[in-house]
Amino acid sequence: MRTAASRLPKGFSLEERLAACASNVESHPKDRAGQWRCWAPLGERRGDSYAAVVLDLGCGKGEYTVECAAARPDVLFVGLDVDGVCVMRAAERAIAQGVSNAVFVLHDDSDLSETFGEGELSAMLLNFPTPFPKKKKAHYRLTHFERLMSYRPLLAPGAFVRLRTDSMPLRDFSLAQFEIAGYDVQWNTDDVRGMFPNEPWSGYEHKLVAQGAPVCGFAAVPGPAPENPQQTAPLSLVSYLPEDIEDLAYVPHGMQGCVENMKGRRANRRAKGLSEWTRPII
Numbered sequence: 185m186r187t188a189a190s191r192l193p194k195g196f197s198l199e200e201r202l203a204a205c206a207s208n209v210e211s212h213p214k215d216r217a218g219q220w221r222c223w224a225p226l227g228e229r230r231g232d233s234y235a236a237v238v239l240d241l242g243c244g245k246g247e248y249t250v251e252c253a254a255a256r257p258d259v260l261f262v263g264l265d266v267d268g269v270c271v272m273r274a275a276e277r278a279i280a281q282g283v284s285n286a287v288f289v290l291h292d293d294s295d296l297s298e299t300f301g302e303g304e305l306s307a308m309l310l311n312f313p314t315p316f317p318k319k320k321k322a323h324y325r326l327t328h329f330e331r332l333m334s335y336r337p338l339l340a341p342g343a344f345v346r347l348r349t350d351s352m353p354l355r356d357f358s359l360a361q362f363e364i365a366g367y368d369v370q371w372n373t374d375d376v377r378g379m380f381p382n383e384p385w386s387g388y389e390h391k392l393v394a395q396g397a398p399v400c401g402f403a404a405v406p407g408p409a410p411e412n413p414q415q416t417a418p419l420s421l422v423s424y425l426p427e428d429i430e431d432l433a434y435v436p437h438g439m440q441g442c443v444e445n446m447k448g449r450r451a452n453r454r455a456k457g458l459s460e461w462t463r464p465i466i
Contacts, residue, residue, distance in 0.1 A: 198268050202290075205275035210262075213289045218301025223260055223287060234260040234285065236306035239296075241326060242266075242313050244388060246274020246288060251384030252309075253278070253286035259306075263288040264299075294331065300338045308335060308345045312388055315354045315421060315438045322419040327358035329413055332365035336406050344405045348376050348389075350397035351436035353424035359402065360417035366410040372402035396434045422446075 202209055207225045210216060216223060220237045224230040235258040240249045243263030253261040263286060265271050271288045278286040291299065313326045322328060327347060335345060345367070349355055352374070362369065373379045376399045389399065418424070422442055426432070430450075435443045 192269070198272060201272045202268070202275070205272065205279055208275040208278040208284070208287055209271065210287050210289050213291065213299045217299055218304060220260060220262065220300065220304055234258060236260070237262060237300075237304055238307045238309065239264060239300070239305050240309045240311065242310065243274055243288065244270050244311075244386060246270070246277050246286070248309075248311055248384050248386040248389075249274060249288075250278050250281055250283050250286050253283050254281060255384070257285055259285065261286045264291045266290070266292055295334065296338060297334065302337050303340045305338050306340050306343050308339070308343070310345065310347045310349075311386060312349055312392070313347075313354075315349070315351045315436065317353070317421040317439050317442065319420040325354070325357070325361075327354070327361050329361040329364040329415060332361055332367065333409075333413060336365070336409060339406055342405060344370060344403045346401065346403040348399055348401040349436075350392045350399060350434070351421070351439070352398070352400055353421040353436060353439065355400045355402065356424045357417060357419075357421060362402075362404045364410070364413050364416060366407050366413070367404035368407040369402050369404045374398060374400045376401045392437065397437075398434060 202211075210223070221233040222230055223234070237260045238252070240252070240261060240263045243249045243265050244267075246263050249261050249263040253259070263271075263274050265274070265288070268290050271290045274286075274288045278284075278288070289299070310326050314324070316322065316324045323330065325331075332345070339345070345362075347355065347358055349358075359369065359372070371379070377383065377393075393399065421436075421439060425439070425443070425446075429443055429446055432443065
């Protein structure tokens with residue numbers, strides 16, 4: 185279990201805290217595959233099934249997941265994260281707010297096919313996923329086309345995948361990946377908050393917006409499956425930055441270093457009387 189050990193109090197036991205909030209934690213998610221609509225804590229029974237199952241992939245501390253669940257008690261929201269402390273805090277939040285239709289899963293494996301059944305998900309939410317700006321880590325992005333292909337069997341007819349991010353480079357990379365994977369974009373905006381003003385907030389979104397971040401994103405549904413999808417898009421998020429980086433009002437999270445390097449290179453070339461440096465398309 186990955187934990188933020190340096191920020192945890194002395195004597196902290198993740199196992200004990202997870203056990204204390206077991207009513208909103210699923211410790212055996214593979215046993216639930218295909219049966220999430222009837223989810224209830226082990227040892228309990230649910231009289232009827234949920235109308236839909238929504239996956240919040242990379243749910244963090246669960247603020248957004250819990251608020252969505254509170255607004256839709258007929259829908260089961262499954263929050264999945266690789267950080268055990270985040271899963272614990274999300275479950276504790278659900279219990280504190282009396283929300284029973286939000287369940288959280290500690291999941292280290294990128295393969296979701298053993299956790300959810302075919303056509304089981306009505307939606308997948310990707311809220312501010314880690315951008316992994318470097319080319320060599322592109323395959324870790326939740327919107328890489330290979331991952332998008334693996335999501336397809338899990339989505340019910342008409343189900344959508346929705347991305348929200350502060351990173352327009354990640355958004356533009358992702359649009360290319362969804363196209364490769366045969367998805368049809370339903371909407372695309374540079375201002376998700378303006379489009380959905382009553383959308384719940386997460387603590388992370390509050391933090392980014394306070395720093396001047398935009399919230400852009402889009403939603404897409406699977407179209408006809410491509411027979412032999414191939415990666416054709418640039419993989420480094422640097423390739424998706426605008427040429428006029430000096431005028432960027434906001435630098436996306438995780439890209440501050442490369443933007444400063446690009447500004448420095450251009451300044452050095454100008455000082456030497458050399459032609460303007462442009463970022464490579466890679």
